[in-house]
Amino acid sequence: MSGIGRWVAAGLVLLLGRLRRRPVLEPRERIVPPGTADRRAEWILVLLFVLAALSAAAFPVVYAVDAIPHQTQFLGLSLGLAFAFLAAASVLIGKRLIVTEELEEDYPPPEHPVEQEEIEQLVEESGDRFTRKRLIAISAGAAGAALGVAMITPAASLGPVFDVSPFFQTPWRRGRRLVDESGKPFRATDVFEETFYTAFPEGADREQLGAPLVVVRLSPGQLDLPDGRGGWAPGGILAYSKICTHAGCAVALYRKPLFPPTEPRPALVCPCHYSTFDPARGGKVLFGPAGRPLPQLPLAIDADGNLRAAGNFSGAIGPAWWGVRNRGAHS
Amino acid sequence: MTTLLLALAVAVPTAAAANGRSLYAENCLSCHGVAGQGVLSPSHARGVLGVRGLGPSLRGVGALSADFYLRTGYMPLIRPDVQPSRKRSPYSEAQIEALVSYVASLGGGPAIPTPHPERGSLSDGLSLFTASCAGCHQVVAEGGYVTDARVPPLEHDSPVRIAEAVRTGPYLMPRFSRTQISDRELNSIVAYVQGAKHPDDRGGWGLGHIGPVPEGLVTWFIAAVALVAICILIGGREKT
Numbered sequence: 124m125s126g127i128g129r130w131v132a133a134g135l136v137l138l139l140g141r142l143r144r145r146p147v148l149e150p151r152e153r154i155v156p157p158g159t160a161d162r163r164a165e166w167i168l169v170l171l172f173v174l175a176a177l178s179a180a181a182f183p184v185v186y187a188v189d190a191i192p193h194q195t196q197f198l199g200l201s202l203g204l205a206f207a208f209l210a211a212a213s214v215l216i217g218k219r220l221i222v223t224e225e226l227e228e229d230y231p232p233p234e235h236p237v238e239q240e241e242i243e244q245l246v247e248e249s250g251d252r253f254t255r256k257r258l259i260a261i262s263a264g265a266a267g268a269a270l271g272v273a274m275i276t277p278a279a280s281l282g283p284v285f286d287v288s289p290f291f292q293t294p295w296r297r298g299r300r301l302v303d304e305s306g307k308p309f310r311a312t313d314v315f316e317e318t319f320y321t322a323f324p325e326g327a328d329r330e331q332l333g334a335p336l337v338v339v340r341l342s343p344g345q346l347d348l349p350d351g352r353g354g355w356a357p358g359g360i361l362a363y364s365k366i367c368t369h370a371g372c373a374v375a376l377y378r379k380p381l382f383p384p385t386e387p388r389p390a391l392v393c394p395c396h397y398s399t400f401d402p403a404r405g406g407k408v409l410f411g412p413a414g415r416p417l418p419q420l421p422l423a424i425d426a427d428g429n430l431r432a433a434g435n436f437s438g439a440i441g442p443a444w445w446g447v448r449n450r451g452a453h454s
Numbered sequence: 455m456t457t458l459l460l461a462l463a464v465a466v467p468t469a470a471a472a473n474g475r476s477l478y479a480e481n482c483l484s485c486h487g488v489a490g491q492g493v494l495s496p497s498h499a500r501g502v503l504g505v506r507g508l509g510p511s512l513r514g515v516g517a518l519s520a521d522f523y524l525r526t527g528y529m530p531l532i533r534p535d536v537q538p539s540r541k542r543s544p545y546s547e548a549q550i551e552a553l554v555s556y557v558a559s560l561g562g563g564p565a566i567p568t569p570h571p572e573r574g575s576l577s578d579g580l581s582l583f584t585a586s587c588a589g590c591h592q593v594v595a596e597g598g599y600v601t602d603a604r605v606p607p608l609e610h611d612s613p614v615r616i617a618e619a620v621r622t623g624p625y626l627m628p629r630f631s632r633t634q635i636s637d638r639e640l641n642s643i644v645a646y647v648q649g650a651k652h653p654d655d656r657g658g659w660g661l662g663h664i665g666p667v668p669e670g671l672v673t674w675f676i677a678a679v680a681l682v683a684i685c686i687l688i689g690g691r692e693k694t
Contacts, residue, residue: 193658195656195657195658196658199658214688217688218688313633315629315631317623317628317629318623318628318629318630318631318634319628320634321585375588375589376589376590376600377628378600378601378602378603378626379623379626379627379628379629380625380626381510381622381623381624381625381626382509382510384494384495384508385508385509385534385535386625386626387601387602387603387626390601392589392600392601394589394590397599397600397601399601409601410601411601
């Protein structure tokens with residue numbers, strides 16, 4: 124006899140034993156009034172349970188037979204029907220088979236007002252020995268407040284409080300080359316107008332929020348950059364952080380007019396909430412929920428014609444606390 | 455005989471171009487100017503149908519752009535300052551061919567591309583489409599919005615139309631050169647867009663394939679209402 128066989132036999136014996144045993148109890152007084160039997164409802168209940176069992180049993184069958192078309196739908200149908208039959212069975216039990224009874228309980232009578240006054244008087248009089256009530260209250264308050272501060276101190280680990288400098292570091296610094304996804308440097312002559320590129324810092328972690336750039340080229344005459352960004356766009360090539368300053372999505376849309384006189388002006392658009400930034404005017408917000416302009420990275424073209432960063436971004440990257448991953452690497 | 459055939463072969467495109475020239479004069483000139491030189495200033499006199507002409511130069515855009523704009527119905531555009539939208543072209547096949555060859559004769563430019571989606575890879579297409587196209591067109595090419603413009607769905611577009619759009623950059627769409635998206639990569643993108651037209655909806659109801667919004671609507675307005683109705687049905691209270 125195999126191990127499984129023994130277990131099955133033991134289980135059956137246990138089950139039959141339980142079924143046969145009828146504990147003899149003294150007839151007690153009933154709490155719930157007796158109800159009449161409802162044979163029809165009982166049979167419907169049995170039928171519902173059998174249907175639920177059949178529906179559920181269909182699940183492994185459908186799962187096993189790959190030849191069935193629309194397999195996923197039938198899997199869902201079998202489980203759904205099984206649950207629906209079980210639910211119907213529960214409703215039937217509740218509505219037709221359980222004996223129901225209504226009980227009422229009155230609200231307790233209101234407390235005696237004299238008793239309450241007495242208690243107030245007791246509390247007042249037991250404080251008679253305190254002479255410096257205010258001082259004691261203040262010192263107790265101080266103890267409570269200090270304890271509260273101690274309790275919430277561990278929350279400081281959730282974010283930066285004492286050292287925020289890593290949040291203002293980016294992988295970009297003067298002289299770092301811009302490379303594409305495959306690590307190939309960007310040549311200024313390969314950057315065309317009317318399209319957009321994604322660039323990364325050469326030899327740095329691309330996962331940092333400060334790393335990805337969106338690079339576009341406009342004709343230099345179109346540019347109207349803020350003061351102090353004179354040489355930031357050599358040949359009209361502009362680089363902006365690809366991270367939206369609203370919610371940190373990738374600014375993946377570039378709107379470029381084919382015929383500017385009749386079409387909207389060029390814009391970088393975030394697909395999440397349609398924050399729209401103007402590349403010609405230093406990433407200014409044209410539309411949408413973003414509160415700050417897209418940070419611009421100053422560019423330079425080196426002797427080999429490659430694009431390099433000429434410094435760091437014009438402002439903080441992304442929505443907030445964008446250097447969290449950077450910080451995680453340190454601690 | 456051979457000479458005659460040769461003469462015909464030369465004569466037919468020339469005749470098409472000549473026909474195209476008169477069609478152009480009737481339908482395109484008020485915006486795109488004489489011989490496709492463009493009308494860049496709105497101070498130009500009103501042209502055909504009182505349209506205040508304004509339109510880009512067509513020199514060097516080639517057969518590619520002309521074929522795309524005419525077959526999508528983007529051109530003719532009644533008002534130059536609205537976004538062109540997909541519609542049935544008012545021109546016959548022969549008229550479109552004549553106009554395309556006329557525009558191509560204005561100053562070279564790229565020919566109509568011939569993509570080969572059967573040579574492309576669906577999975578490469580998905581990653582390329584995600585990187586360059588899905589920002590606006592959504593990941594299943596259902597279209598969407600960009601500020602101040604609609605982004606068309608691609609479900610009715612042939613492989614040639616998709617390839618033309620990538621190389622032209624119509625309206626606000628960026629233009630992708632061969633250095634950015636090679637012809638091989640374009641094959642994969644076209645294969646993906648064709649594949650995305652009939653996605654294998656393993657879960658059943660695709661709900662337009664536009665993401666979590668319709669799914670949420672179904673949850674709130676159908677499933678939640680049904681649940682509340684069932685609760686009211688089974689949870690009847692004893693009347694007192």
